[in-house]
Amino acid sequence: MSIHIGNAESAPPFSTAAHTALQNQQLRQNVRNATNIIQAKRNNMAGELPDWEELRNAGHSIKTHTLQYLDQYLEEFEANVTRAGGHLHWAIDADEANEIIRRIIADRAGKEVIKVKTMTSNEIRLNAYLEQQEITPHETDLADLIVQLGNEEPSHIVVPALHINRTQIRDIFRKELPLAQLGIENLTDDPAQLAEAARLYLRHKFLTVGIGISGANFAVADTGAVVVVESEGNGRMCLTLPDVLITLVGIEKIVPTFRDLEVFLQTLPRSATGERMNPYNSIWTGVTPSDGPSEFHVILLDNGRTDVLANGEGREALACIRCGACLNACPVYHQTGGIAYGSVYQGPIGAIITPQLQSLEHSQTLPYASSLCGACYDVCPVKINIPEILIFLRGEIVRKQQSTLLGKLDPENMAMQAMALVFSSSGLMTTAEAFAKFAQNVFVHDGFIHRLPGMLSGWTNSRDLMPLPKKSFRDWWSHRKKDSAP
Amino acid sequence: MSNSRSAILARIRAANQNRPSDRQQAWALLPRNYCAQGTLNPTERLQLFDERLRHYNGTPFYSTGDVRTDIAKILSDRGRRTLIVPPGLPAEWLPDGFRFMRDENLSKQALDAADGVVTGCTLGIALTGTIVLESSPTQGRRAATLIPDYHLCILRKDDIVELVPEAIRCLEPVKDHPLTFCSGPSATVDIEMTRVRGVHGPRTLDVLLI
Structure with a gap:
């Protein structure tokens, strides 16, 4: 088994990468603008609900409960997906997931796929793998498209192009999109015009590409349903128009029942984009005759998650619903942006997930990328106690280092031992x-x-x-x- | 493949050795002290739905009692002539002077060429300004409400609930159908977190309340 979390194992230490990021004034300004806007919106929307704290408590309890019975809920989910005509696959690591996806595409002799934003596919480095196999992946989320065309790194789990401003996006589009062919002249940096360019470019792909790949926000055990929450409609396009749909799901995305969605469908949009509800939620179960794909595959991915589950108080990190609120609230993220974290999961949640998924073998500096101010805990819609876990992981990393002779003789360790005395x-x-x-x-x-x-x-x-x-x-x-x- | 399945399940069990045996009881005891029942009367509920729908650029219209005439007026004001309709949408709702195409497995290209789509709706959620569509004879398949650039949705005022948990309860009987929650027309916040209306889904969403 080999666990890969994007390219995290070869990323430079956070302190080194942060120094580079801090010298980039443009990046810092872009990140500051965007996070300020979204945080204000999120605060309004969370503050508007009189029962916000009760929703957080319920979300936390549901997730904690699910992790406790995860094996049973996964089996229930599997049975329901299969009953509804879907195919279910289990992948213990990134390599196995990539191979399953390749096989499904090869069975259809597919040469290109359309993708809805899925951080999990970034985690397993799916795009690079597909390109090696001469299969072209087309990202269809606007931010992902910008990142893909500009050959950038994603910097935010919800808005991967958060560090790029409208003028930079215009330049990427002018360089990379066939604007003349699309009938676009004089593309400006007006967001509406930029979105229109993406619409025209992608529409042809949506109508012609036969295989779609998505992630999932939730997978519902008692119905076998998968839920994708999105804004642009690119998700709906990829989920309904291709003949074959492949959905990659981290095993922690399970919720026990359809009813449990009533909690997360309130907290996720308000926390993620500061909206009462995002424009589109798609909920579907298996295959529906004459509505949507005729072939549906779900891949349940472990890739280190069961290690996290066994990691004492660290396991709470698996309750994350990927809203990104902790990134927007974090004073460290505000300054450095997301790329310094060297992972597809950035910010405070990334600092506790990335090292744990890799059994603390890599990304060991990430738990130190925090002032422990607790802003991330305050905004977390499932009440993950991120500061506590950061401290726990710092301890674990030190204990891990102390377990070797080299670590014992490390000057810092010896100084600390002397202090303790x-x-x-x-x-x-x-x-x-x-x-x-x-x-x-x-x-x-x-x-x-x-x-x-x-x-x-x-x-x-x-x-x-x-x-x-x-x-x-x-x-x-x-x-x-x-x-x-x- | 089955190797990974059993390995993953075994690892999860190993990490959860001290759990209570009764899972269903544990689930039933989870705290749910959030609001599950709305408090507004029907008029207030409708007002809230109206306000929240507009807030995200959807437009509410109110029926005069004659749905056919209402639809004719909205479509001609919007300049839409060729419209997709689901197989089961009542024929008496469809006015003369327009070209209505029943969606009996129309090609994606045919859906793309139409001016818009007219459908029914399962329910509305006032608090969030959301309409919920299900795959059904009056609401059609998902592609039909997605590819055309204009969507006129007909919603019964009695089908508006106040809160998300009330909506989920109402949807329980149809939870196996493909469901789509739409809150305003398609939008993106990917450029500097500024909401831009209309990317891939319908850029104009009208809701006729009957």
């Missing part, structure tokens, strides 16, 4: 305080420590440090008047 003994602590108070004098300027030497500079490179006070709490405590009121 000092903090656990009152006498050592008093001695260390006295020494530090004396030693810090050379570093204090204007009441702050701006720079520390050697390894300690890692801390002061990005922060000023308050010097130790003349009198510590422990001094004060031991000299206080014992009989005074607390």
Whole structure:
């Protein structure tokens, strides 16, 4: 089994990639504009519902419950999909999922496919795989199309082209689309014109390509239904017009019953795009005679998810419904945008999902890409306690490193062990305080420590440090008047 | 293939050893303290539906009592002449002076060439300004309400519910049918998070309330 999460295993550490991103003023401005707009909209729409907190609680409980009985719900889903005329496949990793998809396309001698936005397909690097097999994948979501045509990396789980502004999009379209053939002259950066260009370009594909590939927002166990939530209608096109439909579903996308949708169909659109309801939700079960594809395949993908499920408090990350609200709320994401995360899952949720899917073997710097301010938890529609999981994962990563001799001898680890010793003994602590108070004098300027030497500079490179006070709490405590009121 | 199936299921079971045995009871006990029942009277509900539909660029029209005349007026104001209609849409609703094509397996190209589509509707959701379509003789198949650039949807006022959970309850009997929730015409927010109306689905959505 080999787990690949996009190209995360070869991505540079977050701190390195973040530095590059921070130097790109245009990118930072684009990200700031877009996240500010969407966050304001999301706050209005969440604030408008008197029962928002109850919906979050219900969503959290449903997801937690589902993960607990996931095997049973998957089997129920499988039985219902099959009963309704669909074919169900299980893929333990990215390679197996890609191979299943290739086989289905090869059976139909397909040369091209139309795709609805699916982050899961990015996770398994499906497009690159298909291109190797000389099958052309056409992304049909506007943002995905922009990313694909511009040869960009996706930077946001809901709006992958969030880091690209209208002028840049216009330039990509002018360069990559056959505008003259589509009858478009003088394409401007007006969003309506850009959307119209995409409409004209893709309409022919929708009407002629025979195989569609989608992801799923939800898979309903008690009916075998699949739910796709979208805005543009490209989803509906890909789900209904081709003869063959292939839907790739992460196993955590299951909900127990049709009724449970009443929670998520309220929280997802309000959290994702700040709308009361997104323009289109498609819900379908298997194959329907004379309505839509005559052949329907569902691929249930593990690719590391069962490892996450076994990872103690980290498993809660699987409750994610991919709304992207935590990205929009995150002060770190606001500054760096999504590409610095080196994963198809960015922002706070990416920081807990990406490393866990890879058994903490890669992307180990991501749990540190956070100030632990908790904004992500506040906005999460399924109440994933992201800061807690970040701290848990930081601990896990350190424990993992300490398990090797090299890790044990790492200067940082040895310094931390020494610190732990000092903090656990009152006498050592008093001695260390006295020494530090004396030693810090050379570093204090204007009441702050701006720079520390050697390894300690890692801390002061990005922060000023308050010097130790003349009198510590422990001094004060031991000299206080014992009989005074607390 | 079956190897992966059993491996995945075994790994899930291994990660969930301490769960209570009764799954259905556990599901029934999940907290659902959100609003499941609306509080508006029918007039207020209709007003809310009207406001929310307009908010996302759908346009409500109110029947004068003669649906046929209403449809004629809306279609001629919109300049639509050739229209797709599902096989089961009542013939008495269809006025003279237009070309109505019954969708009995029309080609995608034929759907694309039409000026629009006229259908019925399962229900409306006031809070979100949503109409819900199902695959049925009066509402047609999904492609027919998708490819044409204009959609006139006929909705009975009595079929408007206030909240999403009420809608889900009403849809329970038809939950196996393909269902499409439409909230306003097709739109995108992919360019700088600004909502642009009309990408691939119908760019104009009219709702005739009868």
